[in-house]
Amino acid sequence: MKKRIITSMLAVMLTVTLTGCSKENTVKTSSESNKVKIVTSFYGMKALVEEIGKDKVEIHNVVPEGTEPHDFEPKAKDMINIEKGNIFVINGAGMEGWSEKVLKSVNNSNLEVVDASKGIELISAKDHEEEVEEDHDHGEYDPHTWLGIETAKIQGKNIMEALVKADPGNKTYYEENYKTFEGAMNDILNTYKPKFNEVSNKKFITGHATFGYLCRDLGLEQNSIEDVFAEGEPSPKKLEELVKYVKQNNVKVIFTETLVSPEISETLAREVKGKTEKIYTLHSNEDNKTFVEAMKYNVETIYNSLK
Structure with missing residues (x-):
């Protein structure tokens, strides 16, 4: 009898132990640790990574949504998050002026840094420049590459190649997502x-000069309230030129953005008895749209304003 009780107790203990091991294995299998850890510089890059990585990636974004990435100053917690990543995706083209200094301080020799603008023919920032103070020199190129169609495709491919390198077991998955x-x-x-080829007036006005690459894709011309680096409110001379431009080109829609005050856009719209309309610059997740959905909306909205 005593022997039978001991045997039963051993069986129970063994069952509990095996159950515990089984439960632990289940937790590990479903853990986020199985995903590729991606750190993105700002929301536009996060939205691009989501298109290619989907549910195989875990993304941490550095620049808070709705914050201008040009002049962002990373904090200690941002450094820690970058160090924990497998891949750090930046837009490049001078967008993240802070990234070089940060990467020199990051203690992770295995971190794969992706300059998503690699291979893109960049547009000179001088095409958009206004009178900018010397200490606000951001670089010689327009960094808004993610807002063009052809350029976004190149950036998506750069991200896909980095994911394949970091996670070769899911190579086909990332390649198929990129093809889509x-x-x-x-x-x-x-x-x-x-x-757009059928539209006679191809000119439109935005909050700041962010759509140079999209204009190159579609044969359009943008004018803007603020320059390519969103340096602040325009001078009285610039305002006068904008009013003249709006009237001469029969512009009826003035586009507004989250990072630029709508006040001047609304004033210009009143000047021509027109209206303001929202356009996405992907500095934040507006209206819960994917990268592709936001791009389609932008192109369709610009077209409807010109036809």
Whole structure:
């Protein structure tokens, strides 16, 4: 009898031990640690990574949504998050002036740094420059590459290649996601480029000069309230020129952005008895749209304002 009790107790203990091991293995399998840890510089890059990595990646974003990335100053907690990452994705092209200094201080020799703008033919920032103080020199190129169609495709490919390198077991998954993304961007271009070709007035006004690459894709011309680096409110001379530009070019829609005060846009719209309309610059997750959805909205909205 005593022997039988001991045997039963051993069986129970063994069952509990095995159950505990089984539970622990289940937790590990479903853990976020199985995902590739990506750190992105700002929301535009996060939205791009989401298109390619989807549920295989865990993303931490450095610049808070709705914050201007040009002049961002990283904190100690940002350094820690970057050090924990497998991949750090920056837009490049001078967008993140702080990134070089940060990377010199990061203690992670295995961190893969992706300059998403690598391989892009950049537009000179001088094409948009106004009178800018010397201590606000951000670089010689327009850094808003993620807002163009052809340029976003290049950036998506750079991200895809980094993911394949970091996680070769899911190579096909990332490649298929990129093909889907590339196809969606091509659909936007192929649908709207012929439409824009038929429009006689190809000029529009934005809050700041962020759409140079999209203009290059579609043969458009942007004018803006603030320059390419959003240096602040325009001078009285610039305002006078904008009013003249709006009237001469029969501009009826003035586009507004989250990072630029809508006040001047609203004033310009009143001057021509027009209206203001929102456009996405992907500095934050507005209206819960994906990268592709935001791009399609932008192109369609600009087209509707010109036709």
